[in-house]
Amino acid sequence: xxxxxxxxxxxxxxxxxxxxxxxxxxxxxxxxxxxxxxxxxxxxxxxxxxxxxxxxxxxxxxxxxxxxxxxxxxxxxxxxxxxxxxxxxxxxxxxxxxxxxxxxxxxxxxxxxxxxxxxxxxxxxxxxxxxxxxxxxxxxxxxxxxxxxxxxxxxxxxxxxxxxxxxxxxxxxxxxxxxxxxxxxxxxxxxxxxxxxxxxxx
Amino acid sequence: xxxxxxxxxxxxxxxxxxxxxxxxxxxxxxxxxxxxxxxxxxxxxxxxxxxxxxxxxxxxxxxxxxxxxxxxxxxxxxxxxxxxxxxxxxxxxxxxxxxxxxxxxxxxxxxxxxxxxxxxxxxxxxxxxxxxxxxxxxxxxxxxxxxxxxxxxxxxxxxxxxxxxxxxxxxxxxxxxxxxxxxxxxxxxxxxxxxxxxxxxx
Amino acid sequence: xxxxxxxxxxxxxxxxxxxxxxxxxxxxxxxxxxxxxxxxxxxxxxxxxxxxxxxxxxxxxxxxxxxxxxxxxxxxxxxxxxxxxxxxxxxxxxxxxxxxxxxxxxxxxxxxxxxxxxxxxxxxxxxxxxxxxxxxxxxxxxxxxxxxxxxxxxxxxxxxxxxxxxxxxxxxxxxxxxxxxxxxxxxxxxxxxxxxxxxxxx
Numbered sequence: 001x002x003x004x005x006x007x008x009x010x011x012x013x014x015x016x017x018x019x020x021x022x023x024x025x026x027x028x029x030x031x032x033x034x035x036x037x038x039x040x041x042x043x044x045x046x047x048x049x050x051x052x053x054x055x056x057x058x059x060x061x062x063x064x065x066x067x068x069x070x071x072x073x074x075x076x077x078x079x080x081x082x083x084x085x086x087x088x089x090x091x092x093x094x095x096x097x098x099x100x101x102x103x104x105x106x107x108x109x110x111x112x113x114x115x116x117x118x119x120x121x122x123x124x125x126x127x128x129x130x131x132x133x134x135x136x137x138x139x140x141x142x143x144x145x146x147x148x149x150x151x152x153x154x155x156x157x158x159x160x161x162x163x164x165x166x167x168x169x170x171x172x173x174x175x176x177x178x179x180x181x182x183x184x185x186x187x188x189x190x191x192x193x194x195x196x197x198x199x200x201x202x
Numbered sequence: 203x204x205x206x207x208x209x210x211x212x213x214x215x216x217x218x219x220x221x222x223x224x225x226x227x228x229x230x231x232x233x234x235x236x237x238x239x240x241x242x243x244x245x246x247x248x249x250x251x252x253x254x255x256x257x258x259x260x261x262x263x264x265x266x267x268x269x270x271x272x273x274x275x276x277x278x279x280x281x282x283x284x285x286x287x288x289x290x291x292x293x294x295x296x297x298x299x300x301x302x303x304x305x306x307x308x309x310x311x312x313x314x315x316x317x318x319x320x321x322x323x324x325x326x327x328x329x330x331x332x333x334x335x336x337x338x339x340x341x342x343x344x345x346x347x348x349x350x351x352x353x354x355x356x357x358x359x360x361x362x363x364x365x366x367x368x369x370x371x372x373x374x375x376x377x378x379x380x381x382x383x384x385x386x387x388x389x390x391x392x393x394x395x396x397x398x399x400x401x402x403x404x
Numbered sequence: 405x406x407x408x409x410x411x412x413x414x415x416x417x418x419x420x421x422x423x424x425x426x427x428x429x430x431x432x433x434x435x436x437x438x439x440x441x442x443x444x445x446x447x448x449x450x451x452x453x454x455x456x457x458x459x460x461x462x463x464x465x466x467x468x469x470x471x472x473x474x475x476x477x478x479x480x481x482x483x484x485x486x487x488x489x490x491x492x493x494x495x496x497x498x499x500x501x502x503x504x505x506x507x508x509x510x511x512x513x514x515x516x517x518x519x520x521x522x523x524x525x526x527x528x529x530x531x532x533x534x535x536x537x538x539x540x541x542x543x544x545x546x547x548x549x550x551x552x553x554x555x556x557x558x559x560x561x562x563x564x565x566x567x568x569x570x571x572x573x574x575x576x577x578x579x580x581x582x583x584x585x586x587x588x589x590x591x592x593x594x595x596x597x598x599x600x601x602x603x604x605x606x
Contacts, residue, residue, distance in 0.1 A: 011541045020539060037538040041473050042452065042489050048244065053466040053538075059299045062255040069243050069292045085244050090473045092538035096507035097463045103298030134239035134255075134294035135222060137213045 010154065011035055011094060015124045019116035021195070023108035024129040024150055024159075025100065026143025031150035033127060034093060036105060038112040041088040048085045054093030057101025064091055066134055067109035070188065074110070074136070075117055083117045104141035106132035107160070107191050115196060122195045127151045128160035136188035140164030148176055157181055160194060212356065213237055213296060217326045221318035223397070225310035226331040226352055226361075227302065228345025233352035235329055236295060238307060240314040243290040250287045256295030259303025266293055268336055269311035272390065276312070276338075277319055285319045306343035308334035309362070309393050317398060324397045329353045330362035338390035342366030350378055359383055362396060414558065415439055415498060419528045423520035425599070427512035428533040428554055428563075429504065430547025435554035437531055438497060440509060442516040445492040452489045458497030461505025468495055470538055471513035474592065478514070478540075479521055487521045508545035510536035511564070511595050519600060526599045531555045532564035540592035544568030552580055561585055564598060 012020065012035065019038040024031060041051070050068045052061055072084035091109060093100055107130040115122050129147055131139040140162045141147075148169070151159045157179070161169060163186040169177070185191050214222065214237065221240040226233060243253070252270045254263055274286035293311060295302055309332040317324050331349055333341040342364040343349075350371075353361045359381070363371060365388040371379070387393050416424065416439065423442040428435060445455070454472045456465055476488035495513060497504055511534040519526050533551055535543040544566045545551075552573070555563045561583070565573060567590040573581070589595050 011537065011543065017539060035537075039473055039477060039538045041476065051469065053469055055463060055466065059257060062257065063298055065253065065255050065292075066294055066298065069241055069294075072243065073241060090469075090538060092470055092473075094535070094537045094541070095543055096467055096470065096510070096535055096537075106298070131296070131298055133213065133237075133296045133298075134241045134292060135219060137296070139213065139297055 016122055018119050018121050019112055021108045021112040021115065021122050022127045022154070022156065023105045024127050024147035026104070026141075026146045031143055031146030031148070033150050033154045034100070034105070036108045036112040037092045037094065038109075038116040039090045039092075040116060041090050043087050045086060047088045049088045051088070051090045052092070053090070054096055055099045056093065057099065059103055060101045060105065063103045063106045063131070064109050067106050067113060067132060070132055070134055070136055071110045071113040071117070074114060074188070074192065080117070089113065089116070103131040103139075104129050106130065107138060107188060110188060111191060111195050114192065118196065120196055120199075123158070123197065125156045126158040126160065126195060127154065127156045128191065128195065130160065130162040130185065130191070132188050138162045138185050138188060138191065144168035145172055145176065148172060148180065152180060158183060158194075160185060160191060162186070218324055220321045220323050221314055223310045223314040223317065223324050224329045224356070224358065225307045226329050226349035228306070228343075228348045233345055233348030233350070235352050235356045236302070236307070238310045238314040239294045239296065240311075240318040241292050241294075242318060243292050245289050247288060249290045251290045253290070253292045254294070255292070256298060257301045258295060259301065261305055262303045262307065265305045265308045265333070266311050269308050269315060269334060272334060272336055272338055273312045273315040273319070276316060276390070276394065282319070291315065291318070305333040305341075306331050308332065309340060309390060312390060313393060313397050316394065320398065322398055322401075325360070325399065327358045328360040328362065328397060329356065329358045330393065330397065332362065332364040332387065332393070334390055340364045340387050340390060340393065342370075346370035347374055347378065350374060350382065354378075354382060360385060360396075362387060362393060364388070420526055422523045422525050423516055425512045425516040425519065425526050426531040426558070426560065427509045428531050428551035430508070430545075430550045435547055435550030435552070437554050437558045438504070438509070440512045440516040441496045441498065442513075442520040443494045443496075444520065445494050447491050449490060451492045453492045455492070455494045456496070457494070458500055459503040460497060461503065463507055464505045464509065467507045467510045467535070468513050471510050471517060471536060474536055474538055474540055475514045475517040475521070478518060478592070478596065484521070493517065493520070507535040507543075508533050510534065511542060511589075511592060514592060515595060515599050518596065522600065524600055524603070527562070527601065529560045530562040530564065530599060531558065531560045532595065532599065534564065534566040534589065534595070536592050542566045542589050542592060542595065548572035549576055549580065552576060552584065556580075556584060562587060562598075564589060564595060566590070
């Protein structure tokens with residue numbers, strides 16, 4: 001009760017458990033990291049559903065619905081139609097009192113859901129941002145500079161941006177980009193390959 | 203999070219997968235292409251439903267409901283009553299943070315749903331605009347000039363307009379129309395024949 | 405009818421029954437203790453649900469949903485998947501006419517639900533505050549000084565704060581902290597170990 005004194009920066013010291021992804025947010029106050037947390041509530045015939053919390057605005061709620069439909073398709077293509085059909089899922093974005101909105105966490109939400117479904121943690125030291133469409137296209141986002149600075153402050157080494165933001169990145173000053181390895185993606189499959197590599201692969 | 207810096211122009215490089223159609227929008231800012239993406243969420247007895255995302259206004263949500271009912275009728279006439287009865291469907295219109303409204307994507311939404319149902323991609327290099335009624339009549343739309351310019355910018359060769367917009371088209375300057383092949387339609391069946399031709403036919 | 409003449413301080417004389425936890429609130433009027441009361445409404449196949457009362461704002465309602473999902477996970481990890489799946493639960497925060505909001509009762513709500521599920525009363529003389537995330541991370545809260553004073557007024561000996569509030573605590577005057585034993589936690593499991601110790605353990 002009372003206003004939240006802190007953002008959700010640094011909730012997870014280093015590696016994250018399955019279901020958790022580090023995203024990047026951009027507000028009037030600048031950029032910040034944020035975490036997407038996905039959890040399974042229960043499982044059973046016909047229980048497939050998604051609940052969201054974290055004071056998400058309308059666009060971000062829709063973004064979660066799109067990520068849910070798309071992640072289901074990805075898993076179906078891998079031969080598992082049952083997980084999303086039978087799982088009541090819950091996605092939360094701490095901190096709980098901070099209003100959040102926008103479509104740019106789409107890739108991160110899809111990744112959180114797939115990380116949970118596959119029980120496979122996301123590659124450490126990776127932060128991502130990008131809107132995802134219902135067929136897995138990755139659309140550009142705003143706040144490239146602010147998000148880059150936030151990623152650096154949080155200490156990650158890899159940052160994932162939409163291909164459509166390549167020019168924004170290239171226009172950043174050399175010292176802003178220093179120390180970060182950037183990955184540009186056009187299709188969600190590239191996000192998957194980077195964030196949730198198959199066991200035994202790089 | 204933060205305002206969307208780009209429209210959804212050019213999400214799909216050339217051909218689109220089944221379920222995706224290029225439409226044309228008209229706003230205070232001018233015309234633009236937009237994509238309608240349809241995906242199947244799950245299938246089962248009594249699961250027939252439609253969910254929409256993409257910050258659609260009331261008119262466009264109704265337009266999707268009309269397209270859904272009408273596409274079901276088209277498929278039933280082809281002997282398949284099961285697909286829409288048993289499929290939970292999701293239609294999204296990127297980009298997710300851009301509010302959209304109006305009835306003019308009706309033909310495109312119906313086509314996206316039928317393309318998905320038939321697992322047949324829409325003819326490449328085609329953009330369409332037109333309101334559809336519950337029985338398949340195609341009604342005229344606004345912004346013919348702006349939509350024509352947007353179609354040209356996007357590089358498509360074929361553009362589909364309602365018959366009721368023929369005069370608007372004919373009043374366009376010659377250089378605006380140059381390079382585009384226009385198709386006027388009165389009935390949705392004509393849209394279907396152009397966008398989703400039977401295999402083995404033109 | 406009319407404004408509530410009393411806060412909920414001192415509803416429970418000393419020990420609390422299973423399902424009840426003492427939390428700490430912070431308002432424009434200063435700090436106060438508050439109780440989280442959890443009760444089982446009914447039990448049966450597919451009846452798992454959570455209802456909240458107590459004039460809770462949107463953030464606090466979400467906080468209860470998060471606590472519910474997380475407490476379910478804690479109990480599942482202990483081998484009991486049935487309780488939350490089959491129990492219609494009700495969480496109330498007296499007094500009923502006082503509006504309450506914010507995420508800082510998260511740990512207390514999760515603890516109330518787990519105390520109820522395990523039929524085990526919470527350790528007496530303990531008041532707690534802290535936001536909980538969907539994976540059990542404990543996030544810092546506001547109003548450390550006001551909550552500390554409220555805890556002292558209520559006569560508890562132990563107070564539980566998020567690790568992220570350690571500095572706030574250390575900046576309190578010596579006489580404010582006197583008489584209280586403080587516990588800082590980063591993970592909900594530490595809350596559980598303090599509040600609901602295994603029988604036979606400390």
